[in-house]
Amino acid sequence: MSVAMDKVEVHHVPRSTMPQPAAILPLVLAIVIGLFGVLPVGATEAQPDLENGGQIFSANCAACHMGGGNVLSASRTLSQPDLQAHLNAYSQDHLEAIEHQIENGKNAMPPYEGKLSEDDIADVAAYVEEQAERGWQR
Numbered sequence: 001m002s003v004a005m006d007k008v009e010v011h012h013v014p015r016s017t018m019p020q021p022a023a024i025l026p027l028v029l030a031i032v033i034g035l036f037g038v039l040p041v042g043a044t045e046a047q048p049d050l051e052n053g054g055q056i057f058s059a060n061c062a063a064c065h066m067g068g069g070n071v072l073s074a075s076r077t078l079s080q081p082d083l084q085a086h087l088n089a090y091s092q093d094h095l096e097a098i099e100h101q102i103e104n105g106k107n108a109m110p111p112y113e114g115k116l117s118e119d120d121i122a123d124v125a126a127y128v129e130e131q132a133e134r135g136w137q138r
Helices: 020-038 050-062 062-068 082-087 092-105 118-134
Strands: none
Touching: 050 062, 050 092, 050 118, 082 092, 082 118
16 A cells, blocks of 8 residues: 655744744843833932921920920930930831921920821921021021
8 A cells, every 4th residue: 555645834933932032131121110100219208298297296296396496395305316315216216206206296395296297297207307507597
């Protein structure tokens, strides 16, 4: 018995049909930027508004702390040495320590958590820290 064999064409199929990395890079970048936005490293937090912090300080804090002083306890001013001496964790993170004090209050100072927004508290803390660095001079 004789069987005729037709000629069979063979096409070479590449082992991988996956696109080259350079070809998909623009697509990957577009997806990443779309998901995360274009933010420089460290820019995820808003910068404090010192003018707003000063206004809130004047309206809520200046009665006792005008000019960085303390009318109730002269040794607990808002100077950097006094902040260092009386605020826990001030040496590790100045702003966090001041924010904690604003939020929770202490002794005659009332707590402002729930009365001021988180952004307002951050603004006041930044204002107090800036003034303390300047020695509360205008």
